[in-house]
Amino acid sequence: MLPPHLVSPRTLQRLPLYVSYLHSLPKDALYISSTEIAAQLGLHPVQVRKDLAAVGAQGRPRLGFEVQTLLRLLTTYLNGGTQHSAVLVGMGHLGRALAAHLGFAHYGFTIQAVFDNDQNLVGSRLAGYEVQKMENLVPLCQTLKPAVGIITVPAEEAQGVCDLLVQAGVRVIWNFAPTHLAVPKDVTVQDEDIAASLALITKQILGQQPSLVPISRKEESVRDGIL
């Protein structure tokens, strides 16, 4: 019943994809098969079954998986049943987009405070949050104890902001600045590197790279049937 304690990172990253696909299903759909999910998402049916098994889902022969049960399993697994707290530093366009987006609490995150060093922004309300001045960052974080610090400042300022967050006790950093951050080894940084994605895109354009979802000999016939 309980999902195994170690789900591979690759599987983990696909889980939200299933959630979004399940949401797109007509309301009266009771069951969905791994075959169908795979065909729609361009994945391999066996991979889908393994991914779903990882969160403890079980299907029925000939029918597939119960949609609502599956959704529940996935979402509770993904946010661990609890809401996580975060602070966001840098209320430029990217920061505002993220703040508004994550504001949709169904991602399991709650933004507790947002910061910026622009005096014109400090004190104003953006995306529903009152922008705090940078001087408040360390003291506020020390009391709020956010689980994550989100960095959406220019590359040049990112390391400084990171240091402040670390100093304030934040141990997980989500870095959107296009630069590498040095942190103590008990702190983890997850880089959201657009350059890495661009690299893939570029190779897609040049057609020199294999597709991200490589088509195997066996699957070809299946995929041909999609469209």
Next chain:
Amino acid sequence: MLPPHLVSPRTLQRLPLYVSYLHSLPKDALYISSTEIAAQLGLHPVQVRKDLAAVGAQGRPRLGFEVQTLLRLLTTYLNGGTQHSAVLVGMGHLGRALAAHLGFAHYGFTIQAVFDNDQNLVGSRLAGYEVQKMENLVPLCQTLKPAVGIITVPAEEAQGVCDLLVQAGVRVIWNFAPTHLAVPKDVTVQDEDIAASLALITKQILGQQPSLVPISRKEESVRDGIL
């Protein structure tokens, strides 16, 4: 001399990381070793050497790799020596952030046109681009023939925009909307899924997932020495 024609996706995604790290080096640094790069970026030295070898770099025993040569090899490999064209649809906060960001042409991309369906935005200049109305999308794309279509509209509108881009002949889609897009099989979609990243972040918080950069038995001593 010429880089091998197939660089693995994982390697490809790390290349920009090396670029950014090399840029952060002091100007008078002539050589850099894979050992040092690995230590700073939290990677394995062998992996770094293999990655660099993939773009044709060669180092010197005891010294490492010539910084400037390495940078040149990486950047020319990454953008294939040419500039790529793109159009961007959706000039909300995310769209503006991307437009401004990619405007820095050193990513090898040129944004040819930006679109939005908000009449208040159409005609205005944002991030240096004059916002076009949606009606212009298909005809403009047919003449401009952009290599990539970037989608930064709300999830509900993404499929419609995607269909228009496909109709206009765009064959590579970079999708920032949190939804899965259905496309003909000669079109590739790269999803920039924030939910997938969030999934990793959440597991980081819960401490249930292995680190993204797992620490091997052998490397532990090296990493301990970083800080």
Next chain:
DNA sequence: GGAATAACGATATTTAATTATCGATATATT
């Protein structure tokens, strides 16, 4: 009610990616 079948779940195989090992080399040091 019985046969046909679509889909599951478990196991095995294959492929990709990472990490380890080690000889060769060129620089620095004595």
Next chain:
DNA sequence: AATATATCGATAATTAAATATCGTTATTCC
């Protein structure tokens, strides 16, 4: 000039991920 050593580059071993295979099951159709 000789020696010690840091680093490379190549190959081998390991680990992780994806895909294939196949027996089982429960539904549907006859």
